[in-house]
Amino acid sequence: MNHLELQALRQLFFMTVEECATYISPDNNLATWQQWERGESEIPDAIIDTFTKMIKKRKTHINAIIDKINNRIGNNTMRFFPDYASFLAVYPQGDYLEWKIYQSVAAQLYAYDLERLC
Numbered sequence: 001m002n003h004l005e006l007q008a009l010r011q012l013f014f015m016t017v018e019e020c021a022t023y024i025s026p027d028n029n030l031a032t033w034q035q036w037e038r039g040e041s042e043i044p045d046a047i048i049d050t051f052t053k054m055i056k057k058r059k060t061h062i063n064a065i066i067d068k069i070n071n072r073i074g075n076n077t078m079r080f081f082p083d084y085a086s087f088l089a090v091y092p093q094g095d096y097l098e099w100k101i102y103q104s105v106a107a108q109l110y111a112y113d114l115e116r117l118c
Helices: 003-012 017-023 030-038 045-070 084-090 096-111
Strands: none
Touching (some): 003 030, 003 045, 017 096, 084 096
């Protein structure tokens, strides 16, 4: 993964540099994350692994929803949580990264006119 791909994935999950430093980086170091995004230092395997897992979860969620749409199960409406607290109210076992994955999925399906948001 290069620095541009890191930036793209961060944005795909609606995350700020600060959020990534807090929730993904093992040392919570904002300056280090910024160096990775500027291409000034190598991105650690642990960061790449975390984003790889997030991408896999995102694909799984998207495919499951598309399967429901194709089988005409449900009303093609998906919740969009404006903040983490709202997400936890519905998914109390969820964590911050799960919320970001969920929001990314919802936004993509809405953009493709496959789901309405509520």
